[in-house]
Amino acid sequence: MLALTPAQHAYLASKKQLTYCVDPNWMPFEAIKNGVHIGMSKDYVELLSTSLEIPFVLVPTSRWRQTLDYLDQGRCDLIPMLNRTEEREAYAKFSEVYLTDPNVLVVRNSQMSSIKSLSDLRGKSLAVIDGYMQEENLRNAHPEIALVRVASELAGLMRVSSGDVDAVAGSLLAVTRHIQNAGLSNLHIATDLPQGDELRLAVNKNNPELLAILELAIDNFSYQDHSRIYSNWNPIGITAKTDYSLTWKVGLALLLILLLLFERYRTSKKTNSLLLEKNMELKAVHAQLSIQHKHLLHLATHDNLTGLLNRKSILEHIEKELIRWRRQEFPLTLLVLDLDKFKSINDQYGHNIGDSILKTFAATLINVVRETDFCARWGGEEFIIVSSNTDTASASILAERIHKKLETITKPGTPVAHCSIGIAQYRQADDFEQWFERADKALYRAKMRGGKCTVTEAENSKE
Ligand SMILES: Nc1nc2c(ncn2[C@@H]2O[C@H](COP(=O)(O)OP(=O)(O)OP(=O)(O)O)[C@@H](O)[C@H]2O)c(=O)[nH]1
Incomplete structure (x- = not known):
């Protein structure tokens, strides 16, 4: 059940239906065939329609440019799969990314x-x-x-x-x-x-209420939803099928070689095209496998709920960062962050709202840090950031930005989340455990002060 506000319920009730436009020719993502919407976005639209309990009605277009124009002119409420670009931001507002493709x-x-x-x-x-x-x-x-x-x-x-x-x-x-x-x-x-493609839902920029509602629904998409939709339109069974057809075609190729004795020229041409065809099939299988490989790699290195790096993978990054530090010493700082009173949020609002807060918190960290920083979910409601070329003072400014941002990003129906932050700068001869322990002690001190604050290691050791 989605946590919509009364105003959001009233908005949907007044709309009665939502209209949308798609790319008429972009399979397997989406297309219009005989006036009917097909492809992966069709399944996502069905999920949205079910969870928001409102019909979604396709406004057909004949070209992609027309699809964009219709959103701009307000002739449809949304486009379900759209990359964000500077030019499109002039007329559209975008949700978080929910599907990527190289x-x-x-x-x-x-x-x-x-x-x-x-x-x-x-x-x-x-x-x-x-x-x-x-x-x-x-x-x-x-x-x-x-x-x-x-x-x-x-x-x-x-x-x-x-x-x-x-x-x-x-x-x-x-x-x-x-x-x-x-x-x-x-x-x-x-x-x-x-x-690559980083696909988001897009609405006309004058319609931010609708975007907020759709974002709640996207947050609700589960990993199983994504993989079911992906395999609906990109059947992985192709590998097994190809194996059988390869065997069959190799047999045919042998037969053709026999015919070569009689019709040399014609047969050699056929053999050649058969080999090319098989080559293409292998390339297609290879491309599919490489997509699957990327997907599996992502699963192994990222946290399922928040999409941040997981503990194993941040430890590998840190190991590399420490090797780099030994070659050219530079300020390197660790921030350990822990959501405050999270157990009572779970107890009072339920686990789903708790999960949604964890996701929003993770998205906030990604928004606030620099591209060269690494963020990870360390476990439960604890997160870490490793920030290179950053000393304790700069890390404290970053921590302040996080506290401030948290005040402003709370979603309707969810409580305000705060966090405590402990900071420690890397020192020569530290191993990771010693470094982490120093940041963790500072975090403990922040908790002792009642949370919603930052303590640096230097402050901690003065006390
Ligand atoms: N919803 C949700 N809760 C989680 C998840 N992982 C851990 N938790 C919960 O996070 C809570 C952490 O509780 P505590 O360790 O007592 O910490 P706290 O309530 O935040 O208290 P302080 O850290 O002292 O402010 C527990 O209730 C866990 O069940 C998760 O993936 N989803």
Whole structure:
């Protein structure tokens, strides 16, 4: 059950239904087929509709640009899967990221060795999908590349395949699906692009109430929901199927070799195309496995609930950071954070609200720290931040920002969460345990002062 405020209930009751627009041609993420919405976003929309108890009605569009225009003009209430970009922020507001997919550069096999990264495309042509995030990113970041706008990923792949343009940028899942379905065997994935898809829900910027409601519903998506939707539209069973068909095709290839004795020219052509087809299948399987691998790696290194690094993985980062420290000493500071009176929040509001506070707290840390800092869930309601090139004084400023931010981000229906923070700067000859213990003692002192405050190791030792 979602913790909606009375105002949010009234908002939904007055709307009666929510309208949405999708990309008409972006499988497996989403598409419109014979007027019906299909793809992963369809399943997410159904989840939203069930948990908010309101019908979601598709407003069909024929091109992606039109989908964006409809949101801008308020002709639909939301787009369920949208990357955030500077240009889109002029008319849309975005939820947290809830689905990611790498983006890749695809080239012809014959250009495999000459185009290995974006920098090899200087003076060459690159197909981008009209209105997609990559069009905006690459237009701004790589003016030296001649961009060719195309209507869809498939149109871009066909033009690369025919030699009309040199490369195309697209989402890994969509690109591998098209290459496989259209049998574009002369294409090859050259590299990952720096920016992949980070998909969020988007509403018209004049509608922040709706965004707050949708965010509550997204928070409720479970890991099982995500993996069920992913496997609905990206069936992993392909590996087993491919094995059988490979066996069958190898048999056929042997038969063709016998026929070679009679029809040398025709048969060799067929064998060649068969091998190319198998090669493509292997590439597709390889791409699927690499997605699964990334997914599993993420599960092994990140905390399931908050998405932060887990304890095992932060310890590995710290080990590397200490090796770096020994080469070039720099101020390196550890912050240990613990939510205050969390047991009584759980007791009073229930475990689900407790979980939601942990997630919001984690998102706050990620927002506040620098890109070079590492944040992790240490366990339960305890978190740590390792901040490089930061001394105790700067870490105290960071801690203050966290306290302040917590005051402002409380969601409707949830209590204000506070935390206590202990800080210790790394010292030569410390091992991690000694360093952690010093920060933990400072945290204990902060708790003794009643919580909602920061104590540095220096203050702690004065007392
Ligand atoms: N909802 C939720 N609660 C958790 C999770 N992990 C740990 N907890 C709870 O966090 C609470 C921690 O309680 P305590 O260690 O007594 O700490 P506290 O109530 O925050 O008290 P102080 O730290 O002294 O302010 C326990 O009730 C745990 O069950 C989690 O993943 N979700």
